[in-house]
Amino acid sequence: MCIEIMLNASGLAFIAAGSWWGQPDGQIMFLFILAMAAAEVSIGLAFVLLFHKRQAELDVDAASELRG
Amino acid sequence: MVTIFYLAGTLAVIATLLAITQRHAVHALLYLIVSLLAVAVDFYALGATFVAALEIMIYAGAIMVLFVFVVMMLNVAEHAMEVEREWLKPRNWVGPSVLSLILLGELAYCTATFGSTPSLANAVGPKQVGVALFGTYWIGVELASLLLMAGLVGAFHLGRHAFAKEERQHAADTDTALPDSGGDFVHTGSRGTSRAA
Numbered sequence: 052m053c054i055e056i057m058l059n060a061s062g063l064a065f066i067a068a069g070s071w072w073g074q075p076d077g078q079i080m081f082l083f084i085l086a087m088a089a090a091e092v093s094i095g096l097a098f099v100l101l102f103h104k105r106q107a108e109l110d111v112d113a114a115s116e117l118r119g
Numbered sequence: 120m121v122t123i124f125y126l127a128g129t130l131a132v133i134a135t136l137l138a139i140t141q142r143h144a145v146h147a148l149l150y151l152i153v154s155l156l157a158v159a160v161d162f163y164a165l166g167a168t169f170v171a172a173l174e175i176m177i178y179a180g181a182i183m184v185l186f187v188f189v190v191m192m193l194n195v196a197e198h199a200m201e202v203e204r205e206w207l208k209p210r211n212w213v214g215p216s217v218l219s220l221i222l223l224g225e226l227a228y229c230t231a232t233f234g235s236t237p238s239l240a241n242a243v244g245p246k247q248v249g250v251a252l253f254g255t256y257w258i259g260v261e262l263a264s265l266l267l268m269a270g271l272v273g274a275f276h277l278g279r280h281a282f283a284k285e286e287r288q289h290a291a292d293t294d295t296a297l298p299d300s301g302g303d304f305v306h307t308g309s310r311g312t313s314r315a316a
Contacts, residue, residue, distance in 0.1 A: 055151065
């Protein structure tokens, strides 16, 4: 979720810059950020679900083994 | 339009701060959705209407709903009813409601004055974006499609093992559960007859 906030902040900066100079590049960069966020979210949530199923908790500190 | 921009920006900052400081995951998600909507209003005020629509549809509509879905799925508790009754107290939903109502007012204002107010800066239309996206940046589009494909394959790979394990577990459970339920049924039946007698 914090990654989403940060990506949105950078996207807002891109949009503002693109709007300031009147170029479409800022919006295109935001589209790429959007695609990247979608891929990242799908992988991350799948990993969280798997971790919850295996460890029965959501504490990140519990994930201290490479092969549990 | 300048007023709308700054109002929505302030709303976005407030909602994001609340999303970070909230202790409950669902509350934080609700504030984050409000923050995304406010950022979308900012995009609209900046003249990027196409990206504002995409922000609402993909970010607030798809990604955040995915988040909410997973959080709800992981939050299955025994005392879910009491927890939900606790969540429905006004203290919990009045914050996002106020922020969303301000956004709704901005939306109504934009709809009422559509076309008459100039945008904040020089606007970039969807046509320009499309021409540049599939002209200059076509390699980026291809790379994004590769990235999405990799994400799809990765998510499927992560989910496949869990699903296969669950299937095996389910099969084992039903094998052991069948005689149990049968015995329970006979037991309750005999108890019912004895009570009737």
